[in-house]
Amino acid sequence: MFTVIRYAEIDSTNSEAWRLLERHQASANTVIIAKRQTKGRGQRGHIWQSDLGGLFMSVILQPNLAASQAHQITLWTAWGIAKALNETGANVKLKWLNDLLIDRRKLGGILTETKIEANKILYAVVGIGINWTNEVPDGAIALGELPTTLSSMDELIEVVLMGIEMGQTRCDREGITGILAEYLEMLSDRYVRKTIDGRELQGQIIDIRPTGELVVRWEGNLKDAIYQPQNFSVGYQ
Structure with a gap:
């Protein structure tokens, strides 16, 4: 069961989650939702545009994972939310690693932050932003414009939380392997084009490791390349 705390406006739902944890005013499965964020955060220090009509949510989790497995939280969250939303007709x-797409356009993103103690994850705060009825930038898409069974923001919240719970439960029971196989199948594009050291490379995503790394097979290279999430971006093809 989730406990939901709502705000009209806040700097960042992730920041508020950490503040509430520090004050012992929140615990695992607390959900913070804001109608608008003034300082929403994305991956690699990017600002997450947070206009009215979008879903801006952070979920506090206490996963039983080693620090080295932290990226699994983003992977199971993305997989679970995508699966749950697809049940609505989306x-x-x-x-990889943290974006939700429809028709190759960005629907939403996930930002996972963790607190580590003795190489174990003490808490994870999973921030989720999804375009619902808000204005979206070029290259993005809003779910509210599409034909789904969802008719309100509250229904969207319910589906997203169900997806997170589904991902965490499956990972707890079976490990991440099955989720990773399905995650790979759900990639919008497995083809990668990248300029590295002045060379234009083309290749294919062939695997995602349990620690979150991407495995790419570049054309003309005998050895597969392995990339850390913080050092490599797939980009939009």
């Missing part, structure tokens, strides 16, 4: 695909 056609959500994934972009």
